[in-house]
Amino acid sequence: MGIKGIKIGTVEIKGKAILAPMAGVGDRAFRETCARFGAACTVSEMVSSKALEFDDKKTLELMELGEEARPAAIQIFGSEPDVMALAARKALEFSPDFIDINMGCPAPKITGPGAGSALMKTPQLCGEIVAAVVAAVPVPVTVKIRAGWDEKSVNAVEVASICEQAGAAAVAVHARTRSQMYEPPADWSIIKAVKEAVKIPVIGNGDVTGAQSAARMLEQTGCDAVMVGRAALGNPWIFQQINAYLDERRIVPPPSLSERMQIMVQHVELMCRYKGEYRAMKEARKHVGWYLKGLRGASEFRRCAGFLESLADLDALVKDVIAAQEETPLSEK
Ligand SMILES: Cc1cc2nc3c(=O)[nH]c(=O)nc-3n(C[C@H](O)[C@H](O)[C@H](O)COP(=O)(O)O)c2cc1C
Structure with a gap:
């Protein structure tokens, strides 16, 4: 691949398309599926620095990183520098290539205690957290920020600069404020402003x-x-499409229906391998729904996906989906 990658501290990222951290969906199976299609780097679901103090089993599971999805970061959230530093040290047991600090989560249960995007309101504290984590671990430390807390306090440039001075090796900028959550179109001009202000790599989001x-x-x-x-x-093949386009302006079409179903089944099989079939199938339901988006009869099939209990159920669903597309032409996704 001819795309020039980036370097995060000492870590070489061989490409320009990175998978975002996504709590509740970006588990090991999904990250490995995206890496298989060329995601240049992956980030774990966010992990609570407080929960790490108690060796919570589910929290530890969030940090398991396979070799197939590297380089990989573990993302931690919290608001206390010393607790964040301890959490980062604990995360080292899972050999992350770097540690990412969440300064963007908008959920009230995270921002209430001052973590996630609430940190955008206290730039000095952002710097203290980064400095504490950098001092605690030998791997590069990155931050993921938002444009600001709200429209009246767009301060991504200030926060990114403070984090850089505190030792951050890269900054990812989600170009929305906390009060915008996920809805209005992102304002990419804030990414440009951050890029012009810092020397460390800037990842646009x-x-x-x-x-x-x-x-x-x-x-x-x-x-x-x-x-x-x-x-x-x-749609994990999006990384292959982005890479081909950036590399040689080549448009890669989406996979055929049977390939798409095969990718979905392999993804769910991985989930079963890592979580056991019982739990994995419950969590797989939403992924299956996403894979079926845009197909003929999708709404009914997605309803059925809500009842999946086993890989055998998934096999039966796939057969029905394929049969339905053969009856009528497949609509574009
Ligand atoms: C279901 C879901 C879970 C997310 N969980 C996290 C998370 O754990 N940590 C984080 O920094 N951002 C999280 N995000 C935000 C994304 O990483 C990303 O910043 C946001 O979705 C905007 O990018 P997009 O337009 O490409 O989706 C989450 C987003 C979604 C949709």
Whole structure:
């Protein structure tokens, strides 16, 4: 591949399309599926620094990183520098290539105690957290921020600069404020402003929906890499499409129906391997729904996906889906 990658501290990222951290969906199976299609780097679901103090089993599971999805970061959240430093040290047991600090989560249960995007309101504390984590671990430390807390306090440039001074090796910028949550179109000009203000690599995030929009974000903002979240759901081949387009302006069509079903089944099989069939099938239901999006009869099949209990159920569903598409032409996804 001819795409020039980026370097995060000492870690070489061989590409420009990174999988965004996504709690509840970006588990090991999904990250490995995206890496198989060329995601240049993956980030774990966010992990509570407080929960790490108690060796909570589910929390530890979030940090398991396979060799197939590297380089990989473990993302931690919290608001106390010393607790964050301890959490980062604990995370080292899982050999992350770097540690990412969450400064963007908008959920009230995270922002209430001052973590996630609430940190955007206290830039000095952001710097203290980064400095404490950098001092605690030998791997590079990155931050993922938002544009700001709300429209009246867009301060991504200030927060990114403070984090850089405190030792952050890269910054990912989700180009929305906390009060915008996930809805209005991201304002990429804030990514450009951050890129112009810092020397560390800047990863742009927000509304990359395909190969062309990835190229547009890189061009318009000058960012060093893009981070893809929701557009990868049920669509992990987006990384292959982005890479081919950035590399040689080649448009890779989406996989055929049978390939798509095969990718979905392999993804769910991985979930079963890592979580056991009982739990995995419950969590797989939403992924299956995303893979079926846009297919003929999708709404009914997605309803059926809500009852999946086993891989055998999934096999039966796939047969029905394929049969239904053969009856009528497949609509474009
Ligand atoms: C289901 C879901 C879970 C998310 N969980 C996290 C998370 O754990 N940590 C984080 O920094 N961002 C999280 N995000 C935000 C994404 O990483 C990303 O910043 C956001 O979705 C915007 O990118 P997109 O437009 O490509 O989706 C999550 C987003 C979604 C949709």
